[in-house]
Amino acid sequence: MAKATVTFADIGVTVTVPAGTRIIEISEKVGAGITYGCREGDCGTCIMKVVEGWDNLTEPSVLEGKVLRDNYAGKHHRLACQAQVLGGDIAVKPA
Amino acid sequence: MSPKAVEHAIADRRPIEISPRVHWIGALDPDIRTFDVILKTANGTSYNAYVVRGSEGVAIVDTVKEEFADDFFARLEAVAAYDEIRAIVINHLEPDHTGALPELMQRAPQARLYISFQAQLMLKALLKRENLEFTPVDTGDRIDLGDRSLEFLHTPYLHWPDTQCTYLREEEILFSGDVFGCHFCDPRLFNDTCGDFRFSFEYYYAHIMRPFREYVLRALALIEPLPLQVIAPAHGPILRDRPTAYVGRYRELAAPRLKREIFPGEKTLLIFYISSYGNTARMAEAIYAAAQEIEGVRASLYDLTGGETNSFADLLEEADGLVLGSPTINGDAVKPIWDLLSSLTVIDMKGKLGAAFGSFGWSGEAVRMIEDRLRGLKLRVPLQGVRVKLIPTPEEIEECRQFGRALGEELMGRRANRVIDMSELLSSNA
Numbered sequence: 280m281a282k283a284t285v286t287f288a289d290i291g292v293t294v295t296v297p298a299g300t301r302i303i304e305i306s307e308k309v310g311a312g313i314t315y316g317c318r319e320g321d322c323g324t325c326i327m328k329v330v331e332g333w334d335n336l337t338e339p340s341v342l343e344g345k346v347l348r349d350n351y352a353g354k355h356h357r358l359a360c361q362a363q364v365l366g367g368d369i370a371v372k373p374a
Numbered sequence: 375m376s377p378k379a380v381e382h383a384i385a386d387r388r389p390i391e392i393s394p395r396v397h398w399i400g401a402l403d404p405d406i407r408t409f410d411v412i413l414k415t416a417n418g419t420s421y422n423a424y425v426v427r428g429s430e431g432v433a434i435v436d437t438v439k440e441e442f443a444d445d446f447f448a449r450l451e452a453v454a455a456y457d458e459i460r461a462i463v464i465n466h467l468e469p470d471h472t473g474a475l476p477e478l479m480q481r482a483p484q485a486r487l488y489i490s491f492q493a494q495l496m497l498k499a500l501l502k503r504e505n506l507e508f509t510p511v512d513t514g515d516r517i518d519l520g521d522r523s524l525e526f527l528h529t530p531y532l533h534w535p536d537t538q539c540t541y542l543r544e545e546e547i548l549f550s551g552d553v554f555g556c557h558f559c560d561p562r563l564f565n566d567t568c569g570d571f572r573f574s575f576e577y578y579y580a581h582i583m584r585p586f587r588e589y590v591l592r593a594l595a596l597i598e599p600l601p602l603q604v605i606a607p608a609h610g611p612i613l614r615d616r617p618t619a620y621v622g623r624y625r626e627l628a629a630p631r632l633k634r635e636i637f638p639g640e641k642t643l644l645i646f647y648i649s650s651y652g653n654t655a656r657m658a659e660a661i662y663a664a665a666q667e668i669e670g671v672r673a674s675l676y677d678l679t680g681g682e683t684n685s686f687a688d689l690l691e692e693a694d695g696l697v698l699g700s701p702t703i704n705g706d707a708v709k710p711i712w713d714l715l716s717s718l719t720v721i722d723m724k725g726k727l728g729a730a731f732g733s734f735g736w737s738g739e740a741v742r743m744i745e746d747r748l749r750g751l752k753l754r755v756p757l758q759g760v761r762v763k764l765i766p767t768p769e770e771i772e773e774c775r776q777f778g779r780a781l782g783e784e785l786m787g788r789r790a791n792r793v794i795d796m797s798e799l800l801s802s803n804a
């Protein structure tokens with residue numbers, strides 16, 4: 280299976296993960312500062328900043344795009360409960 | 375209007391003049407004692423709604439709880455005809471302010487509904503109506519009523535995602551929604567003529583606004599520059615006497631309280647424990663002493679049996695990290711720990727460092743349960759807590775010391791970068 284790495288920049292932890300992993304599946308376990316509310320792409324609590332490897336995540340859905348806009352999220356922000364790793368290296372931190 | 379005249383007019387279901395163009399058309403609810411499950415009120419509350427008349431049309435700001443709709447419509451009809459209404463502004467979708475909205479929209483079908491853009495997703499779930507037409511608004515948007523106009527301030531999370539304030543610039547009146555409100559029912563209606571409501575004002579802030587302190591500060595940045603003659607909130611007295619004093623009070627309440635006592639660069643770690651035979655207490659002391667050795671860490675140790683849970687909330691609001699120690703009793707952490715954790719719902723703990731530890735006899739569920747709860751409260755829990763079977767050995771005390779040092783380093787952001795495989799994460803959390 281294709282491997283990828285996700286670095287949580289706020290705590291300096293890098294995790295090697297299989298493609299398809301969602302950020303939410305690992306960020307809490309490593310204790311990164313990204314936090315969650317609804318866990319299903321509705322509330323915007325989990326907005327994170329993608330500092331590296333933006334293209335290595337799945338495209339945001341229409342609904343995710345709306346939640347991001349409603350929360351004034353910047354260009355390189357995503358919902359950690361939605362974004363899935365495609366491959367390569369990614370670095371994220373709390374928004 | 376004298377206070378007595380106001381009282382009589384309210385009893386007669388008449389509107390109350392705030393200025394020649396602005397009237398109160400809300401309702402009093404003197405009998406309610408519990409609000410939103412979590413709030414108490416000793417003398418009821420009010421649902422404030424307002425009418426603004428411009429040379430080119432009338433706007434309604436908020437409505438009332440459904441059971442008080444008759445009061446609202448009677449007062450409204452005394453100042454405006456339904457076909458004059460051009461705009462309906464809802465500052466907050468909660469049913470105490472939208473109860474009469476569906477009926478109002480029927481009676482004034484030509485009126486446009488203005489809500490915060492963050493209200494859109496909730497509107498349908500709340501009003502149970504399809505194809506509702508509305509205009510979503512944001513800071514800077516405004517409605518023109520001829521010689522009067524309404525401007526919107528996007529003030530989310532005070533206390534719902536959709537909350538906003540509406541400003542009538544020509545008269546310097548801020549319709550602030552739940553912000554600056556309180557559950558206090560007084561038929562004299564205005565802050566300079568009603569009874570002493572300071573307690574209610576503070577209590578409302580502490581329970582409704584305090585969890586959103588960061589958002590309070592952002593809202594104040596929008597509100598403070600505005601000239602203010604009157605603050606017209608959605609509950610409690612209308613603040614026409616020294617309205618800016620209430621803005622100032624919010625600023626004080628939202629400002630960090632202990633920051634002055636902490637040196638720059640220092641971080642605070644609070645360790646709370648409870649212990650029946652002293653085993654968890656010994657662990658706590660070891661963690662405390664070791665964390666304290668890390669430069670920049672200001673650690674404090676508290677035995678939960680010696681304090682009132684509520685008085686710890688102020689400390690926790692300012693702290694950078696929270697560590698909880700509990701024995702496992704009947705398969706659970708003990709009640710004072712849960713009480714402390716449930717008191718955290720009124721303060722903003724998002725992203726703070728959290729950790730747990732404890733002694734146990736045979737099953738030891740408490741530590742992992744506390745860690746899960748800390749995550750649920752949006753703290754980050756990077757280090758798996760130490761669990762010790764019964765009396766800690768010298769080796770186990772050393773393990774606690776290592777845990778304390780690691781927590782201190784984590785707090786100061788000095789932990790070395792690590793690379794781990796996802797499979798390790800999955801297995802280590804068993």
Ligand SMILES: Cc1cc2nc3c(=O)[nH]c(=O)nc-3n(C[C@H](O)[C@H](O)[C@H](O)COP(=O)(O)O)c2cc1C
Pocket residue numbers: 410412533582
């Ligand atoms: C003070 C207060 C705080 C609330 N906080 C949240 C919240 O954090 N998240 C959420 O999803 N809903 C929140 N709500 C919305 C309620 O869950 C919602 O209104 C629900 O429908 C109430 O259900 P009930 O009628 O059974 O009380 C809050 C409501 C109030 C009154």
Ligand code: FES
Pocket residue numbers: 314315316317318319320321322323324325326358359360361
């Ligand atoms: S947790 Fe609610 S949007 Fe991700």
Ligand SMILES: [Fe+2]
Pocket residue numbers: 466468533552
């Ligand atoms: Fe409310």
Ligand SMILES: [Fe+2]
Pocket residue numbers: 468470471552608609
């Ligand atoms: Fe309200």
